[in-house]
Amino acid sequence: xxxxxxxxxxxxxxxxxxxxxxxxxxxxxxxxxxxxxxACHHCHVDAGxxxxxxxxxxxxxxxxxxxxxxxxxTTLDITGxxxxxxxxxxxxxxxxxxxxxxxIDRCNLTILFETGQETLxxxxxxxxxxxxxxxxxxxxDRTDKxxxxxxxxxxxxxxxxxxxxxxxxxxTDLTLNLVYNPNGAxxxxxxTEMEAExxxxxxxxxxxxxxxxxxxxxxxxxxxQHFLERSGNLxxxxxxxxxxxxxxxxxxxxxxxxxxxxxxxxxxxxxxxQMLELPVSTGTTSHIRNFDAHLLARREIVTGxxxxxCTAGAGSSxxxxxx
Amino acid sequence: MPNGGSGYFxxxxxxxxxxxxxxxxxxxxxxxxxxxxxxxxxxDLPRFAEIGRERPDLRDKFFAYYGATLEAGELTKRExxxxxxxxxxxxxxxxxxxxxxxTCLEAGVSTAQxxxxxxxxxxxxxxxxxxxxxxxxxxxxxxxx
Ligand code: SF4
Ligand code: SF4
Numbered sequence: 001x002x003x004x005x006x007x008x009x010x011x012x013x014x015x016x017x018x019x020x021x022x023x024x025x026x027x028x029x030x031x032x033x034x035x036x037x038x039a040c041h042h043c044h045v046d047a048g049x050x051x052x053x054x055x056x057x058x059x060x061x062x063x064x065x066x067x068x069x070x071x072x073x074t075t076l077d078i079t080g081x082x083x084x085x086x087x088x089x090x091x092x093x094x095x096x097x098x099x100x101x102x103x104i105d106r107c108n109l110t111i112l113f114e115t116g117q118e119t120l121x122x123x124x125x126x127x128x129x130x131x132x133x134x135x136x137x138x139x140x141d142r143t144d145k146x147x148x149x150x151x152x153x154x155x156x157x158x159x160x161x162x163x164x165x166x167x168x169x170x171x172t173d174l175t176l177n178l179v180y181n182p183n184g185a186x187x188x189x190x191x192t193e194m195e196a197e198x199x200x201x202x203x204x205x206x207x208x209x210x211x212x213x214x215x216x217x218x219x220x221x222x223x224x225q226h227f228l229e230r231s232g233n234l235x236x237x238x239x240x241x242x243x244x245x246x247x248x249x250x251x252x253x254x255x256x257x258x259x260x261x262x263x264x265x266x267x268x269x270x271x272x273x274q275m276l277e278l279p280v281s282t283g284t285t286s287h288i289r290n291f292d293a294h295l296l297a298r299r300e301i302v303t304g305x306x307x308x309x310c311t312a313g314a315g316s317s318x319x320x321x322x323x
Numbered sequence: 324m325p326n327g328g329s330g331y332f333x334x335x336x337x338x339x340x341x342x343x344x345x346x347x348x349x350x351x352x353x354x355x356x357x358x359x360x361x362x363x364x365x366x367d368l369p370r371f372a373e374i375g376r377e378r379p380d381l382r383d384k385f386f387a388y389y390g391a392t393l394e395a396g397e398l399t400k401r402e403x404x405x406x407x408x409x410x411x412x413x414x415x416x417x418x419x420x421x422x423x424x425x426t427c428l429e430a431g432v433s434t435a436q437x438x439x440x441x442x443x444x445x446x447x448x449x450x451x452x453x454x455x456x457x458x459x460x461x462x463x464x465x466x467x468x
Contacts, residue, residue, distance in 0.1 A: 139433055182428070189431035193399050197431060239369065 005242045008307045015247030020256070020301040025070075025293060027258035029077040029318070030055070030063055031271055032086035034263070037114050040147045042136075042181065042224045044275055047081040055263040060088035062265060062288045064095045070293050071099075077258070077318065079106040079271060084120055097127045104130045106318075109158035110151055125165040130175040132214070132318070133159070138201040142183045159208045168210040176209075179320075181216040185233040187244065187313050188215035191321040214320025217241075219272050219309035241308035249315025249323035255301050261288050269301045271318075272309075278302045363417040393426075404430040408437055409444040 012018035033054035036047035055063075067073055076096040083089050083105060096103050105124060112121050124131060133155070137143050140152035147155075159176070163169060168176030178198060182188050195213035202208040218224045220237060228234040255269040259280070265288040268274040282299050285292040315322035375382030393403050404426040411419030427437050 137433070139435075141434070180431070184428070186425055186428045189429055190395075190400055193395075193401050194431040197401070 005238060005305075008242075008303050008305055011242065011245045011308075011311070012250060012303065015245075015250055017247065017250050020250075020253070020303055022297055022299050022301060023256045024072070024297045025257065025259050026072060027075040027077055027254075028063070028067065028073045028261060029079060029258050029271060030092070030261045031079050031274060032060075032081065032083045032089060032092075032263060034081045035085050036081040036108065037085070037111055038082070038108055038148055038151065040223075041227060042146055042218055044219060044222045044224065044272060045081060046222050046275070051081065053263050054086055055088060055265075057088055057091075059263070059265045059288065060086075060092050063092055063261060066288060066291045067096055067099060067101060070291070072293065073101070075102045075104065077104040077106070079318075082108055082111045082114075084111050084117060085114075090123060093123075093129055094127055097129070102130065103127065104132055107131050107133050107158075108147075109133050109135070109155040112158045112161060113154060121161050121165055125162075125167065125174055128173060130177065131162060131167060132177045132179060133162075134181075135159070135178045135198075136181050136183060138198050138205070146181075146183050156206050156208065159202075159210070160206070163207075163209055168208075170209075175211045177212045177214055178210050179214050179216055181218055185218075185228060185231070185237040185240075187240065188217055188316070188321075191215040191314065212320075214318075215314075215316070216318075216320065217309045217312055217316035219306050219316075221272060221306050222275055238305065238308065241312045242305075244312035245308060246311055246313060246315060246323055249313070249321075250311040252315060252317075252322035253301075253307070253310045254317035254319065254322070255310075259296055265289060267291070267296070269299075272306055273302055276304070276306065278304070365421060368418055368422060401430040401432060404432060405436065405440045408432075409440040412441050412444040413448055 006014075009018055012020055031045070034045055034047045034051035035049070035054060036043075036045075036051070037049060039048035063076075067076060076092065078089065078093060080086065084107065089105075093103050093105065107124075111117055123129075134147070135143065135155055136146050143152040143155065144150065159168075162174075162176055165174065166172035167174040180188060180194055180198070188194070191213065194215055198210070198213050202210070220228055220234065220241070225234070228237050255273075258270065260268040260270050260274050262268060262274050266274075267280045267282075267286045267288060268278065269280055273279075279286040279302075280296065280299055281302050282292065282295045284290060285295055310316050310322075313321075313323075372382065372386075393400065393407070395403075398406075404423060407419070408423040408427050411423045424437065
């Protein structure tokens with residue numbers, strides 16, 4: 001039975017949020033490339049070992065320069081692919097830390113054991129970089145189905161290594177946040193309940209501690225969209241997302257306070273729009289070399305049906321639920 | 324009697340008094356091109372609200388109650404999702420199974436936990452059958468020399 005869903009713009013209008021405007025820019029989220037040592041089924045970046053797109057030194061220097069000129073950018077959030085594979089990852093992270101900025105590494109955990117990454121965990125700890133690590137479930141079966149056979153046990157090793165350096169341990173300033181995402185066409189659980197479950201199970205089964213759990217919704221783009229199409233779940237999933245539209249979550253979507261930078265320096269409203277090749281709406285200033293903080297801070301966000309993934313239920317962002 | 328096994332199935336599960344309306348329904352069904360395969364159609368689940376067609380007031384009261392029972396209270400949403408799944412199997416209701424399997428996933432319940440809950444339901448159903456065996460034994464003893 002085909003049902004016509006309201007457009008995202010209509011849902012925003014119903015919550016008095018159309019057009020969706022930025023409220024400022026406090027986070028620069030930089031996607032340094034699509035290369036990754038994994039090739040997960042749900043990856044919205046279509047990342048993998050054979051991807052070659054990668055931020056070069058000139059663009060990395062432009063990022064550092066923008067941070068230097070804009071102290072209001074309090075957070076540098078580095079993602080990928082596996083961001084640590086970019087040769088300029090450590091340069092950007094340590095420069096930003098040198099300026100006193102908060103730095104986040106979106107880490108897949110298995111990268112810690114790749115050749116050439118032997119000193120990575122120590123580098124992150126020495127620079128007080130927040131680690132946000134993917135762990136789609138606290139059991140091996142669901143994690144491995146999504147991320148590849150053996151990924152769960154390697155992830156456990158990675159978490160234990162980070163714990164041994166003080167990450168996620170009470171009384172240290174080393175933040176280790178974990179990321180849950182659903183293993184299919186369904187919404188994430190309540191973040192607080194799931195965090196308690198992760199805490200209990202990871203401690204009992206592996207002796208692992210962590211700071212917080214973020215529950216994320218899978219957005220219907222890239223590999224996950226292909227899965228939805230192949231499995232005949234696309235229409236139902238879209239109906240579920242739009243039916244769960246929450247105005248409170250919509251008013252807190254992450255794009256209102258961040259700007260996302262592509263590996264070639266193009267500016268986007270978020271990493272998802274980046275993968276959909278929808279740059280920011282500010283025209284000539286849509287490249288890091290023309291970064292105009294004033295314009296970006298009050299820009300109109302480019303939205304589409306995929307945005308329903310950020311506004312369903314308790315909402316979803318790179319920092320978990322938002323409502 | 325309508326032709327085919329489906330009609331026979333309807334006849335046997337409904338009692339004699341209902342038989343006439345079964346025949347009537349069958350005719351209506353044929354006109355609307357509905358067959359038994361349309362029972363437990365998962366497209367019906369999101370149409371649940373249509374049950375308020377004649378009495379929206381009763382539907383709304385029921386939905387309000389239903390929603391309230393599943394909110395977190397002394398039990399978490401997750402615990403309630405597992406109870407719902409077990410009951411769905413005990414009843415057993417295909418709609419509820421579909422719905423509560425999804426609710427469990429969205430409450431972060433593992434597949435193993437769902438299977439254990441289903442075994443609890445099966446155990447209690449089986450136990451209920453067996454404990455009634457004592458009724459049989461009592462009935463036998465009562466009239467036996
Ligand atoms: S680890 Fe992350 S970037 Fe790499 S394939 Fe998996 S989801 Fe994509
Ligand atoms: S998908 Fe991007 S642009 Fe759309 S609501 Fe989410 S963060 Fe904002």
